Each structure stands twice: as structure tokens, then as C-alpha cells.
Amino acid sequence: MTCPCCSGKSYEDCCQPYHTKEKFPPTSEALMRSRFSAFAIPNGEYLWETTSPGKRKFHSKKSLQEWGEINDWTKLEIVDTPSMNKVEFKAFYTDEDGNPQVHHELSTFKTIQNRWYYVSGVFLD
Numbered sequence: 001m002t003c004p005c006c007s008g009k010s011y012e013d014c015c016q017p018y019h020t021k022e023k024f025p026p027t028s029e030a031l032m033r034s035r036f037s038a039f040a041i042p043n044g045e046y047l048w049e050t051t052s053p054g055k056r057k058f059h060s061k062k063s064l065q066e067w068g069e070i071n072d073w074t075k076l077e078i079v080d081t082p083s084m085n086k087v088e089f090k091a092f093y094t095d096e097d098g099n100p101q102v103h104h105e106l107s108t109f110k111t112i113q114n115r116w117y118y119v120s121g122v123f124l125d
Contacts, residue, residue, distance in 0.1 A: 040068065091105075
């Protein structure tokens, strides 16, 4: 299967090793891509685990899993990586009512003990 993150690689050669914890994403963009794939699969546990520990209290594995399940995640577009810890992206999906949607965000990431984590995002557009 082609990886949902739109890298053009197979899932097993792209995001799957991150989802199975064989390795960790080496950059904030790689983490962003793996998180998009985790919404598409869906894998709420991975999404929760890659959220900064200080921000996890604002999320639950169940709600992250459900957000992935109720939407059909169709495309990821990386718009810009203005710094090592910021990624601007557009996530395209079809919502539970069949309406096409675009989630445009500038996300902030940080490293803790050599691992990248999602911290927060600012919605754009």
C-alpha cells in the first residue's frame, strides 16, 4: 500500500516503522507525515504518544482514534517548513457528512530526549 502521507513511498518503507516503534521520526516533518498517516489508518495510540507529554491531558487516545475513523483522510500537502520545529501543512479529508474539508495548520514540535513530539498548532485560512 502507498503511504497515506503522500511521500510516494510504500507504507512499510515510510510511516509504518514509526507506528510500530521500530524507529522514531528524525525530523518534525517526518513526525507530521507519520501523524497524518496515523489519522488515515487510524492509530489513536500513536497520535497520543507523539503528543508532547505536557499537552496529553488535552487529548485522549479514544478521541484521536475517533477523529481518524469518522473522516476519510485523502491527501497531505506540506506547505512550508519555516524552521526545524515548525511545519505548515494542509490535510485534506472528507468529513462524516461527505463534505470535502481542508485542515490548514502551522504546527509546532519539540524534541525531548532525541524524539520529536507535537506541541500545538495554529489554524490558518
